[in-house]
Amino acid sequence: xxxxxxxxxxxxxxxxxxxxxxxxxxxxxxxxxxxxxxxxxxxxxxxxxxxxxxxxxxxxxxxxxxxxxxxxxxxxxxxxxxxxxxxxxxxxxxxxxxxxxxxxxxxxxxxxxxxxxxxxxxxxxxxxxxxxxxxxxxxxxxxxxxxxxxxxxxxxxxxxxxxxxxxxxxxxxxxxxxxxxxxxxxxxxxxxxxxxxxxxxxxxxxxxxxxxxxxxxxxxxxxxxxxxxxxxxxxxxxxxxxxxxxxxxxxxxxxxxxxxxxxxxxxxxxxxxxxxxxxxxxxxxxxxxxxxxxxxxxxxxxxxxxxxxxxxxxxxxxxxxxxxxxxxxxxxxxxxxxxxxxxxxxxxxxxxxxx
Numbered sequence: 001x002x003x004x005x006x007x008x009x010x011x012x013x014x015x016x017x018x019x020x021x022x023x024x025x026x027x028x029x030x031x032x033x034x035x036x037x038x039x040x041x042x043x044x045x046x047x048x049x050x051x052x053x054x055x056x057x058x059x060x061x062x063x064x065x066x067x068x069x070x071x072x073x074x075x076x077x078x079x080x081x082x083x084x085x086x087x088x089x090x091x092x093x094x095x096x097x098x099x100x101x102x103x104x105x106x107x108x109x110x111x112x113x114x115x116x117x118x119x120x121x122x123x124x125x126x127x128x129x130x131x132x133x134x135x136x137x138x139x140x141x142x143x144x145x146x147x148x149x150x151x152x153x154x155x156x157x158x159x160x161x162x163x164x165x166x167x168x169x170x171x172x173x174x175x176x177x178x179x180x181x182x183x184x185x186x187x188x189x190x191x192x193x194x195x196x197x198x199x200x201x202x203x204x205x206x207x208x209x210x211x212x213x214x215x216x217x218x219x220x221x222x223x224x225x226x227x228x229x230x231x232x233x234x235x236x237x238x239x240x241x242x243x244x245x246x247x248x249x250x251x252x253x254x255x256x257x258x259x260x261x262x263x264x265x266x267x268x269x270x271x272x273x274x275x276x277x278x279x280x281x282x283x284x285x286x287x288x289x290x291x292x293x294x295x296x297x298x299x300x301x302x303x304x305x306x307x308x309x310x311x312x313x314x315x316x317x318x319x320x321x322x323x324x325x326x327x328x329x330x331x332x333x334x335x336x337x338x339x340x341x342x343x344x345x346x347x348x349x350x351x352x353x354x355x
Contacts (some may be wrong), residue, residue, distance in 0.1 A: 005029065005037055010068070014327040015194060017067035038066060045069050068094035068327075074328040075099070075135045077121060077177070079320070081113075081142035082184055083159060083210050088120045090128070090135070090175045093330055096323055110154075110162045114174035121175060136333040138171060138179040139326040140172050141187060143212050145235075147228040148182045150332070154164060155233075158212055178327045182322075185214030185230040188277050189223050190321035192216075198311065204271050206261060209250040209278035215261075219269065237261070250280055255287045259294050267302045277311045285310055 008027055010169040012018055018026070023034050037241040041047045045322040048069045080086070089101035101119050107113050117138070125132045144157040146167065154167035172179040185207045192198050192205065205216030215232040225231060237243040239253075239260050246257035262274055283285055288308050 005033075006040060009037060010046070010331045011328050013066060013068050014324045017050065017065040017316070019063060021064050023035055023066070041147040051066065056193065070094045074330055074333075075130065076330050077117075077124075077135055077138045078140075078322055078326045079117060079138065079140045080184070080322070081140060081159060083143065083212075086159075088117060088124065090121075090124045090130070091323060092327060093200070093327060096320065099130075101123055105160065108161050110157075110160055110165055110167055110170055111174075113160065114171045117171065118175045121177075121269050135177055137326065138175060138177050139322065139329050140168070140171065140179065140181045141184045141322050141325075142181065143184050143210075144181070145231065145233050146181055146183055148180075148186065148225065148229050149179050149229050150178065152181065152230070154181065155197075178329075178333055180332075182325065183214060185216065186223075186231065187322040187325065188214070189216045190325065191217075191317040192275060192277070193218070193221070193223060193309065194321070195311075195317075198275065198309070199273055200275075202269065202271050203273040203275055204262070204266050204269075205256070205275045206247070207277045208247045208280040211244070211250075213244050213247045215265070216275075217269065234261075237264070248280065250284050255290055258287060259291045259313070262291065262295065262306065262308070263298065263300070263303055266306055267300070270302065272305050272307060274308045275311055276308060278288040279312075280311065281310065 005027060009023060012026060019159060020031065020038065021192065023029075024031055025036070027034070038047065038251050042049070046069055047066050050065055051063070051065055076091050076093065077088055078086045078091060086104045086106050087101055090097040092099055102123055104116050104120055107116055112159060120131065121135065124130070125135070141262070142157060143159065144167075145155040147153050151166065152168065154162070154165055156163050157167075168181040170177040174324055189205060190205050200218040201221050202285055203218040204219070207214040207216065213234055215234045217232060235244045239251040239257055241251075241257070243257060243261070246253040247261065264346075266274060276288060288310050292306070292308050295306050298304075
């Protein structure tokens with residue numbers, strides 16, 4: 001249980017610094033319990049205390065916060081694999097800016113993917129004078145029907161010909177680095193979840209663009225996944241013109257496909273909030289208005305109060321969430337009791353590239 005709480009603390013701090021009191025509130029733990037846990041993280045240098053001079057506590061002193069230490073002890077590789085981009089970037093734990101990145105050639109098979117990535121990691125470590133053993137995790141964000149995480153099955157991938165394979169296990173076997181695979185749209189769901197201006201208490205999310213459609217469900221502000229963390233699959237929905245073909249790109253049937261999706265899926269959980277994201281409707285937002293009017297005047301009264309909100313693409317925020325997700329993957333690997341290493345010689349050799 002203590003290790004799970006330590007993981008939760010690190011995941012919270014990946015996204016923003018917090019005070020000890022805020023951690024107590026978020027995790028529903030006592031002050032003494034939190035103090036013990038953060039001591040186990042401060043000693044090996046994973047987190048550090050800082051003073052926020054812009055915010056004072058009740059005694060008029062600067063507010064003390066906790067944040068991830070910006071050391072160079074652990075690294076992660078984030079791979080973005082979509083129909084328009086195949087790139088590997090290396091991040092130092094606690095730094096939101098990539099140390100470096102490399103564009104990769106598109107391939108047709110998972111084994112070629114793994115070998116290409118393995119060579120890219122060698123290139124990155126050589127270019128930035130890193131010991132490869134410092135890379136503790138790989139996170140792959142791709143357009144796929146997949147059981148998300150470390151050992152799940154990838155049933156299909158829009159860019160690869162393989163089906164029903166242990167994709168993460170294959171990449172880990174080739175690279176000798178623990179690998180985690182996620183649907184690319186998961187970054188979008190995380191971005192929505194952490195956006196204070198978006199209501200995700202109970203919401204249906206439709207993320208569409210570049211020929212693909214991803215569904216997301218929020219129940220009680222939490223992202224809902226299927227068995228073995230499966231990302232919701234929708235390509236099989238019985239829309240006469242092809243669901244993904246009609247909603248993944250703008251077509252004459254897009255409006256009808258969007259109405260079909262909302263009218264079929266929203267009533268399952270009695271949802272009134274629908275969020276549309278992605279760039280498919282960026283230039284066609286009249287479609288959203290038209291579908292909203294169709295829902296208000298349809299025969300089913302459960303659909304009359306549905307509110308549709310367009311949140312755009314927000315690619316930058318989605319990528320930030322994937323970076324945080326790669327830090328989260330390191331939590332699965334890190335042992336907080338590891339003594340901090342002396343990396344001063346390494347620091348002197350490393351410079352950050354523009355990203």
